[in-house]
Each structure stands twice: as structure tokens, then as C-alpha cells.
Amino acid sequence: MNRIHVRGATLAMLVAVAACGDSTTEVVGDLSQAEAEALAEVVGSTVFTSASNNPPDAQAGAPSRMPVSGSESISGTLPCELGGTVTVSGDLEFSGDTETQVDASYSITQVHDGCVAASQDGIVFTLDGAPSVSAGLNMSISQSSLSMDGGYQGAVDWATDDSEGTCTVDITLDIEANGLDETVSASMAGTVCGISISKTLNLG
Numbered sequence: 335m336n337r338i339h340v341r342g343a344t345l346a347m348l349v350a351v352a353a354c355g356d357s358t359t360e361v362v363g364d365l366s367q368a369e370a371e372a373l374a375e376v377v378g379s380t381v382f383t384s385a386s387n388n389p390p391d392a393q394a395g396a397p398s399r400m401p402v403s404g405s406e407s408i409s410g411t412l413p414c415e416l417g418g419t420v421t422v423s424g425d426l427e428f429s430g431d432t433e434t435q436v437d438a439s440y441s442i443t444q445v446h447d448g449c450v451a452a453s454q455d456g457i458v459f460t461l462d463g464a465p466s467v468s469a470g471l472n473m474s475i476s477q478s479s480l481s482m483d484g485g486y487q488g489a490v491d492w493a494t495d496d497s498e499g500t501c502t503v504d505i506t507l508d509i510e511a512n513g514l515d516e517t518v519s520a521s522m523a524g525t526v527c528g529i530s531i532s533k534t535l536n537l538g
Contacts, residue, residue, distance in 0.1 A: 365501065370526040371533050372453035373492060374505050377461065378522060379451055380420050380444060381469050381486060382509070387412055390428035390438045390475070402436060403429035416458065418448030424468075435476045443468040446490060454535060462491040464500050480511040485524075501527040 365373065388408045408424045423443050430436035446461040453459075471484035485506040492501055505524035511517070523532040 364497070364499070365527050365529060367529060367531070368455070369457060369494070370529040371531045372455060372457040373459060373490075373501060374503060374522055374524070374526045374531055375453045375533070375535075376451045376457075376459045377467065377488075377490060377503060378486070378505065378507060380414065380446065380449060380461070381442065381467070381471070382482070383412060384408075384420065384422045384442055384444060385440050385471055385473060385482070388422075388426060388440075390426065390436050401429075401431050408440075408442065414446075414449035414451050414461075416450035416452060418446070418450050418460065420449050420461075421445045421447065435474055438473045438475065440469070440471040440473065440484075442471070458494060460493045464489040464491045467503075478512065478514050480509075480513070482509040483507065499527070503527075505531075 388406075388410075390402070390404075390406075405425065405427045408422055408426055411419050411421045413419055421444065424441045426438060426440050428436055428438040444467040445463040445465070446467065447463065449461040451459060451461070467486065467488040467490060469484060469486040471482055473480065473482045483506075485504075487502075487504040489500060489502045492499060503524070503526050505522050505526070507520065507522040509518070509520045517536075519534070519536050521532075521534045525531065
């Protein structure tokens with residue numbers, strides 16, 4: 335499957351995946367509304383990156399239509415935007431055909447390890463697993479577009495230049511990317527450290 339290159343680094347900053355293995359994680363540290371939105375964006379970006387770096391094993395550029403379906407295990411360690419890593423494990427199921435569209439379903443668990451990334455507004459976070467982040471994503475991929483929806487709940491240790499803490503997150507998201515005009519729209523809503531957020535990003 336040909337991956338759609340829609341401002342890769344910016345798109346990777348958009349969205350997210352998470353479901354913590356420990357639902358009793360205590361919230362520690364104070365975040366402003368803007369910081370809570372930025373943290374949701376940054377955690378989401380690592381999830382999107384995890385999924386987009388594990389595309390369905392199908393070739394969209396095949397000369398004729400060919401049905402495809404299958405399932406795969408996902409395992410590996412990926413670099414974060416500004417340093418550190420995130421270790422990914424999970425499962426992928428996909429079906430469709432190589433001429434029109436392939437639909438994929440991801441179940442992913444992540445462990446951040448000194449993972450450094452910045453929000454669109456320039457807030458830089460360093461993330462560590464508390465203890466992990468997991469997610470469910472549904473993705474549809476064609477030769478010219480990508481759409482994704484799903485959600486994540488979990489917890490991370492976070493640090494900025496000014497403060498640090500541990501945060502629970504519970505976010506739903508929706509992403510639409512058009513590879514022809516290189517536009518991306520993403521929306522997310524839910525709670526971060528008990529703070530309600532709703533944010534839409536439009537790029538391109």
C-alpha cells in the first residue's frame with residue numbers, strides 16, 4: 335500500500351492513541367487548558383505515527399484490482415519527533431482491494447521512553463510510560479486519501495521546561511487527510527488530567 339505523504343511531520347503531530355494498563359493512575363501536577371490540549375495532541379501524534387509506520391501489507395499501485403485481507407502482529411520501537419522512543423505492540427486486521435480502498439483496524443499499546451515532541455503551538459513535552467498507552471483505530475486508505483477515527487484512554491508521565499506530572503487521558507479523535515491537495519483536518523475531544531478539551535486542527 336502506498337502511504338500518503340501529507341506533510342508527514344505535521345500530520346504525525348495531530349492525533350493519537352492510548353489506553354492505560356493501570357486505570358488507578360493518580361493525577362499529579364497542574365496543567366492549564368492550553369497545556370492539556372497540547373498534551374492530548376502530542377500523545378495522539380505518537381499513536382498516529384505508530385499506525386502510519388505499520389501500514390497494511392497490500393500494494394495500492396497494483397495494475398489490476400485484487401482483493402486483500404489479513405492480520406498482522408505489530409512490534410517495534412520508533413523514534414519520537416525530538417528524541418527518545420516509543421515501543422509499540424499490538425495487532426492489525428485489514429481488508430479491501432488494491433484498486434479502490436483498504437480498511438484497517440488497529441489495536442496498539444505504547445510505552446513512551448523519554449519521548450520528546452512538540453504541539454502545533456510549540457509546547458514541548460517529554461513523555462514516559464505510566465505505565466503504558468493503548469488504542470483502537472479504524473483507518474481507510476485509498477491512493478489519494480486517508481481517514482482515521484478511534485480513541486485512546488491511558489496515562490503518561492509528562493515534563494515541560496517549567497513543570498512535570500502524571501496525567502490520565504481519555505480522548506476520541508477523527509482525522510481526514512487528502513493527498514492530492516495536501517490538506518489535513520483533525521478533531522479530538524475528551525479529558526486530560528480531568529480537564530475537558532475539544533480541539534480542531536486544519537492544515538494545508
